[in-house]
Amino acid sequence: MSVHTEIKRITTHILQEMKNRGEKISCLTAYDYSMARIVDAAGIDLILVGDSASNVMAGHETTLPITLDQMIYHASSVVKAVKRALVVVDIPFGSYQGNSSEALRSAIRIMKESGAHAVKMEGGAEIKESIIRVLSAGIPVMGHLGLTPQSIYKFGTYSVRAKEEEEANKLIADALLLQECGAFSIVLEKIPAKLTKLVSEKLHIPTVGIGAGADADGQILVVHDMLGINKEFKPRFLRRYADLDTIMHEAIAQYVQDVKAVDFPNTKESY
Numbered sequence: 001m002s003v004h005t006e007i008k009r010i011t012t013h014i015l016q017e018m019k020n021r022g023e024k025i026s027c028l029t030a031y032d033y034s035m036a037r038i039v040d041a042a043g044i045d046l047i048l049v050g051d052s053a054s055n056v057m058a059g060h061e062t063t064l065p066i067t068l069d070q071m072i073y074h075a076s077s078v079v080k081a082v083k084r085a086l087v088v089v090d091i092p093f094g095s096y097q098g099n100s101s102e103a104l105r106s107a108i109r110i111m112k113e114s115g116a117h118a119v120k121m122e123g124g125a126e127i128k129e130s131i132i133r134v135l136s137a138g139i140p141v142m143g144h145l146g147l148t149p150q151s152i153y154k155f156g157t158y159s160v161r162a163k164e165e166e167e168a169n170k171l172i173a174d175a176l177l178l179q180e181c182g183a184f185s186i187v188l189e190k191i192p193a194k195l196t197k198l199v200s201e202k203l204h205i206p207t208v209g210i211g212a213g214a215d216a217d218g219q220i221l222v223v224h225d226m227l228g229i230n231k232e233f234k235p236r237f238l239r240r241y242a243d244l245d246t247i248m249h250e251a252i253a254q255y256v257q258d259v260k261a262v263d264f265p266n267t268k269e270s271y
């Protein structure tokens with residue numbers, strides 16, 4: 001029997017068991033109640049309320065503008081819909097980099113006000129104190145290495161990270177540090193597949209890849225991208241599982257036509 005049918009609620013311990021027995025972990029983002037309900041019912045193990053909400057939901061160019069209050073709003077909507085998946089929430093830019101007290105305050109607000117199960121933070125050694133402080137309050141932490149979009153102005157580009165030895169070695173050291181601090185999992189974004197394999201073999205905690213090849217212990221995509229709602233975004237790593245842009249466009253165009261033609265509502269649709 002698969003994990004799907006055996007258990008009611010996914011925990012960080014269950015994700016660890018999945019890695020231990022070689023079962024891949026399925027993850028997607030969600031930012032609102034209706035989408036989270038569908039994603040959860042389909043059997044996803046982990047839902048990330050990503051700060052990609054800044055791009056996908058608010059139309060910003062980067063993840064930097066989204067605020068802690070806005071993340072809590074998205075997260076509490078998701079939590080209300082989810083019965084099975086582990087819900088992880090990004091601590092947004094500017095809410096944890098300052099010092100570890102600020103990180104703890106932000107993480108506690110997310111947990112208390114949204115009801116989520118864990119938080120995610122981008123970075124390695126630079127945010128070690130913050131990670132330790134948040135973990136010491138009993139809040140599970142997911143790390144995020146490789147392409148870290150909150151640092152986009154430092155990188156200057158969304159291209160593949162850690163292709164050179166120096167950056168790859170730093171990533172490996174950061175991954176080991178996050179594990180030692182007590183992170184329950186690490187997202188690896190847009191790094192070479194070979195490096196993902198190496199890191200995933202070195203770590204006992206699960207890795208979750210996006211644009212990082214098949215050897216991560218799990219995979220994550222932004223749900224709007226994989227459903228084809230956001231058609232302009234087409235990186236090589238993205239597999240599109242639906243063309244909702246076309247389906248929604250056609251449905252709405254048909255509705256417009258029906259309203260104009262006084263074909264909607266008909267007598268059966270009226271009281």
Ligand code: KIV
Pocket residue numbers: 029048049050051052053090187189210220221222
């Ligand atoms: O914000 C986000 O959606 C993320 C995933 C891409 C991992 O961090």
